[in-house]
Amino acid sequence: MPKIQYKEIRFQKKSLDLIELVNQVVDEYSAQGYELTLRQVYYQLVARGYIPNNERSYKNVGSLINDGRLAGLIDWHSVTDRTRNLRKESHWDNPADVIASARYSYNLDKWKGQPNYVEVWVEKDALVDIVGQACSPLDTPYFSCRGYTSQSEMWSAAQRFIRQEQKESSSIWATMTQAVLI
Incomplete structure (x- = not known):
């Protein structure tokens, strides 16, 4: 330090x-x-x-x-300071390093097939890392409103919720169809 x-x-x-x-x-x-x-x-x-x-x-x-x-x-x-960060492209020395790097990005969706969709929203950006440490092991998406939520983000959230509802409805329909066929 x-x-x-x-x-x-x-x-x-x-x-x-x-x-x-x-x-x-x-x-x-x-x-x-x-x-x-x-x-x-x-x-x-x-x-x-x-x-x-x-x-x-x-x-x-x-x-x-x-x-x-x-x-x-x-x-x-x-x-x-989480709001001002240097951005740059990733670089690797060889293809094996790319594959090794991808290994850390691979995750299965723990929420796939669950009856409910969950997101955690926190008002204060100052708390987003604390919330993130609780959400990450559970594969739960989280979001900082930074005092207020922009119209763009509210619309994006609504689209996510609609997609999840559609998945649930089709999943319920598939389950009902299977039940009828049995």
Whole structure:
């Protein structure tokens, strides 16, 4: 975990105490396998009663984390940004590596043939990874509304639900047909 000092910054004791609390929160969640965003760290500090819940506190925590990183007091990997990512094409050295990579993508649909279709939606994007860790082992799709759901995503969801309902109806019809034939 890199704590690299790029800048000499003199912090007040109050700021140093808050940096220590930030590190404690991040370490606690990291030990459980979670990476926190700035917003998640902020809400943890609010929920624990360390800071008030207002825009000024949020901005102060963001600035403090930035300065804490530059001063080498906060690990550069400790707070993640899930909304700004480098995108690039995948590359392999040989065909065997492509096949080995595909092995990790292969999954059977655990929901195929189930009587109900389930999706989990969460309002706050800050919680999507926590929800995802619960949903992934169950092969349950999950989605972050990011405060509100766009019209485009609502339409896409409606189309998924319609497709699932059609599958259910045809499955029920096939079962009824089999029952009649027996």
